[in-house]
Amino acid sequence: MDFIYFLKRFSLFLLVSSCLVIAQEDEIQEEITVVGSQIKGASITGALPVTVYSIDDIEALGIDSGDELLENITEQGQNEFAESSETGGINSSRGDMGAYNLRNISAGNTLVLLNGRRLVTSPGFQTELIGGGFTPVSTVNSNLIPTSGLDRVEVLRDGASAIYGADAVAGVVNNVINRDFEGMVVKTRAKTFSEFNSHDRAVNLQFGTKFNNGDSHITLSYDFVRKGHAEANEHPVMSQGNLSVFLPGGVNSEYESFFDNTSSQAYLGQFDMRNASSRVDGDGARNYVDGSGEFQVLPIADPRCAASEGNITAIYDTGFGTCIVSDSGTNDLTRWNKNAYAWVRGKTDRHNLLINLTTDLDNGMTLYNEIAYYDSNYFSHRDLSTQYPRKLAISAASFYNPLRSGDCLPGEAIGGGCTDPLDLSNPFDPDAELMIDNFRFGDLPRTVDVEKETWRFLQGLNGTLGDWDFDGAIVWSKATSDDLGGNRIDFLLMQQALFDTTAAGYNFLCDWVNDDCSTNIEQTLVSVTKSQESELKMFDLKFSKDDLFETNAGSAGFLIGVEYREETYVDDRDPRLDGTINFHHLSQTTSTTSSCRLGDPVTGALPAGYDGSAASTGLAASCHPSNYTYPYIGAIMGGTATADSEGSRYTSSLFAELGVPLADTIDMQVAARYESTSDFGNEMVGKFAIGWQASDSVLLRASASTTFKAPNLVAMNQPFIVRFNSGQQDYAKAIIDTDDDYVNDWIYRRAEGNPNLKAETSDNFSIGAVFEPVSDLVITLDAFKIDKKDTVGVFGTSNETALDLLNRWNARTGAPDADAATAVARCLAQTGGSGYAPNYAFNSNVVRSTIDDDDYDDMDANAQALGLCPVGNHDYVLSNMENLADRTVEGFDIAVYYDWDTNYGSFALRYKGAFTTKLEQDAAAGSKAEALINAIEAGTLADAITQIGAAGTVGAVVAQGYGALEGTDSYFEDKHSARFSWRLNAWSASLTARRVGDYVQSAVVNNSGVPWTVDAMTTYNMSLAYRFDVDNTNMKITFGSNNLTNEDAPLAADTFGFDPDVHNGYGRTFYLDLRASF
DSSP: OHHHHHHHHHHHHHHHHTTOOOOOOSOOOOOOOOTTOOSTTOGGGGGSOEEEEEHHHHHHTTOOSHHHHHHTOTTBOOOTTOGGGOOSGGGSOOSSOOOOOBTTSOTTSEEEEETTEEOOOOSOOEEEEEBTEEEEEOOOOGGGSOGGGEEEEEEEOSOOHHHHOTTOSSEEEEEEEOTTOOEEEEEEEEEEESSSSOEEEEEEEEEEEEETTTTEEEEEEEEEEEEOOEEGGGSTTTTOSBGGGGSTTGGGSTTHHHHBOOBSSOSSOEEEESBTTOOTTSSSGGGGSOTTSEEEEEETTOGGGGOOSTTOOSOOBOSSSEEEEEOOGGGOOOOBOTTSSOEEEOEEEEEEEEEEEEEEOTTSOEEEEEEEEEEEEEEEEOOOEEOTTSOOEEOTTOTTOTTSOSSOOTTOOSBTTBOOTTOTTSOOOGGGOEEEEEOEEOSOOOEEEEEEEEEEEEEEEEEEETTEEEEEEEEEEEEEEEEEEEEEEBHHHHHHHHTOOSTTSOOTTOOTTTSSOOOOGGGGEEEEEEEEEEEEEEEEEEEEEEEEEEETTEEEEEEEEEEEEEEEEEEEEOTTTSSSSOOOOOOOOOBTTOOOOOSOTTTOOOOTTOOSSSGGGTOOGGGSOGGGSTTTSOSBTTOOOBOOEEEEEEEEEEEEEEEEEEETTEEEEEEEEEEEESSSOEEEEEEEEEEEEEETTEEEEEEEEEEEEOOOHHHHHOOOEEEEEEEEOOHHHHHHTTOGGGSSEEEEEEEEOOTTOOOEEEEEEEEEEEEOSSTTEEEEEEEEEEEEEEEEEBOOHHHHHHHHHHHHHHTOOSSOOSSHHHHHHHHHHOOOSTTOOSTTOSSTTEEEOOOOHHHHHHSOHHHHHTTOOOOOOEEEEEEEOEEEEEEEEEEEEEEEEEEEEETTEEEEEEEEEEEEEEEEEEEOTTSHHHHHHHHHHHTHHHHHHHHHTOTTTOSOOOOTTOEEOTTBTTOOSEEEEEEEEEEETTEEEEEEEEEEOOEEEEEEEOTTOOEEEEOOEEEEEEEEEEEEEETTEEEEEEEEEESTTOOOOOOOSSTTSSOTTTOOOSOOEEEEEEEEEO
């Protein structure tokens, strides 16, 4: 309590003193922030592995956003927060966003600073594949900083938790603002794209001046960026749903199935009769329904309209540009191109404002402030909604139900006893109630509208007390994100529209693509919201002395300090997502005696008082499976459930740093930090670094440190999220039943936060050298290793089902049961043994339906003979957040810097390369992942597959997310950047290049098991500038092109045909800058 009281009193003092502007005589001292040490002027900083991106580097890249800068940082890995990778709907972190991920070790392992102090975390989170499943990760938004106001970006390629605290595992990115800028600069930019009808605009303002008799200084940076949208249908590759046409070998390629992104859920659908045996009218519309009670809708011009079953050639013309035909193998729906209406890049307006104010006080102290504000609005289009993940019913009396009439044969002339089939005066058959099988609801794309806002206030004071320098500040920052998903279909509203017996109901027969008809979809549309916020309150106070004691080589510097942080987050979901508003789906079963009809048998109407709940239907409980409502499904189409959540953390730190010159040519750094948190415990970390100037041209350096990453607040506090994921393996069901329906299956996963998570701890090592063989040529080479323990992740859906199979295999009796009833009774009673849970679940995280005789009958005969237990259908798989794995990252960096002057101008060459030689994830000792991996390596599960005879169903069981990861799944092994620049008098030019190495997509394999290779990509940027004067104004005009050769992003099995986490797929751009300096 004493410490908190001190913080409050000191904060009040700083706030009051910030209002004082006292005349001074001394000049403002220049303050230089160098990442890696908090001791001002520490000599060790020259021996630390730091990459500096100067304002010249940034301008040569022709960029105006933080996310674009990230692409060009060689140490940066994949960016899973990239806009084009947003395919997870409202559950994704959408909008104007970019993520720091040094060393490709995962977002959140890079500490991001502004002028040496941490920034607030973005309120949204994304999921990364860590372990075998998707894990929420959070990061600072890279677009918070106005790039025009940057003086440089410092990237410390080394662990630094002992210096800066939690999360400085892979390194530190410090954004440094030019606080001493004098004058005013205005810059405008216009950018256009070769591949898209899109245009960007930007305006930058930078202003700085002294006032108060020179004792105060203010700098102001303001950026406005307007990014135009890009529609996928404008691009020759992104516009295609079936990308296999771009493969070597085209649609005949062995990789074809992985590149076909079209969907069977087409805009004209397939429908099933609830009572499959009904003949309805006997001779009329029934002839257009197959023996299972199924039919489909096709465009009226489709020749298959005259090819229904039973040699029926008369076309059933619905009158809305469509026909209906029986649903047979020859009448498959035309697959839907999901990119037809999607935007690959949204419209964005972004404002960045940063104000720095310093004032020298008459007591020798300096008061300094930072005020930062960021605001962005993002708007985009996504694909149409589907009935995913469950089906809705259609009234037998619906105006648009083609089976409702019983008095007309299709094609029969109206007259006599035949009236218009859609005339409401016609009778209807209760057996005509339908279930939607596959259907994509038109005709409006879903929209995304995201408003992000972040503000930051910093009040600091530095000066001297006796022989000690001090620096202290309070930081208060808050980030908010309001995500509005538009044109979302409400299940209840759509169900009501499908039971409307008037023409105002939903018209699922309308070919809105080719015909001038209306679906009446507007009545079913709602907007859903996701409001998130993240807040940081921080106080630090540091005392340093640059001559604590003397050595033979000079003075030793020392720093000691305290820091206190409060971090909070809030995730508030729409009532249709968080369970406040529910919808309970009916059983999907269509049978000869179905009793789960929703409509009244006399009127066809919905039950009185129907509100989407199970109770309001009046049907038996068996008609409402428990996993057909919240928390498995939200109340909108395509919306899975997520609980509201919030969390907070309080952290107190004590840290110290010592810089000692051991000899004239040797400098040493020793640092330690103790952090105590309110949720995951305490951590003590340290760092040792040394630099040796071995000769005038050779500097050797090395470091060893312990670092840690705090488990993010979402992973610790989120009650649950539920997702319905494709491409999952139910190994137990697939192998024991030898049923390939459970290979690449759709499975619900339920992820739950874990308040008992520990910090992720790491041992970091680096060794390197700096060579200067000739004047103005510098070459650096650094090797690094990060050993990370207790990585937070989830075991994963397919891994859980593999463990379920292993436990079942180990529990087999070796002899067949007498009959199904005996096997079921035995297995229901089996409760003992490792990995068993009461009742039927051999892995308690794989929740299945209760087994019965049918499940026994579904088993392979060999599995029955081996005494295995029957396997129920999966309801969901539970994935708890765990400290489940160890990660190791190794690699090296190379950099070359060369400057030379000639009669033809000044030249500069810069090259940076980052290489990953090892990125490996191993199971933590004693974990279930280790048990599964050991069984796989011992051949236990291969033996199970062989004895059951399931090799034709599942070739092998694999532990997903473990082993060597480098060179796979966006974990590229090398990245390079280079810049060649020239300046002569008023002219200057630059040529930059960037290359990202190739990697394979491990799940995209051909018949021989060879994964698809995503090729390396090299792009070139060029700019040419001319400087001139207009009166007293210095002008500069720059013309440039990024991706000068219009290089296509390499083909990948992804939504738009490229991997947006790694590559920029927008093609060539041209830009024109005009800059005026006053």
